[in-house]
Amino acid sequence: MSKKIRVGWDDLKPGDLMSRTDWHSMIKVEGDGVGVSATWKLGVEKEPVSVFLVVYEEDFAYATRPAPKKKPRPSIVEPILPGEYWARIRFGSQTGWGRIIKRYAPRSDNWLFGHDDKAPYQTSWCGTLAGLHPWMTWEELLEVNKQTPILELLSAEEYYTRKAKGEL
Known part of the structure; x- marks a missing residue:
């Protein structure tokens, strides 16, 4: 009905x-x-x-x-290029913006990242108790964010342009 x-x-x-x-x-x-x-x-x-x-x-x-049908929430697509991205996320009843960094995937023999080369994402809101922001895969990032869902994802250029125009 x-x-x-x-x-x-x-x-x-x-x-x-x-x-x-x-x-x-x-x-x-x-x-x-x-x-x-x-x-x-x-x-x-x-x-x-x-x-x-x-x-x-x-x-x-x-x-x-x-009643009007609810529009489906746009799906958040994994960024293709490395760089800075901004995600509008929901914390309870509030929303805010958090930064996501997608690094260039290093070679697996890189001493700095070692075996972590398949985890190119880091967010400004997913920290550990020590305050470190772990690197994670896209799937891990989405899993961690079930409590703080991503509502919108913008490239850094889109984010800063909209912010300068007062749209955010």
């Missing part, structure tokens, strides 16, 4: 189901303004009858329409 929302007099649109205080059923809105054409059955086994009704605001009780 689809969810419905209530609609006020000033927001009536064709397709809405309208009710008046003295009606026993909902009537489908077909036109704009006070003229409302409606179709309903006269009795259980009768054929539908189409009539033209005039409904005035003082007689109007309410109307309903199907």
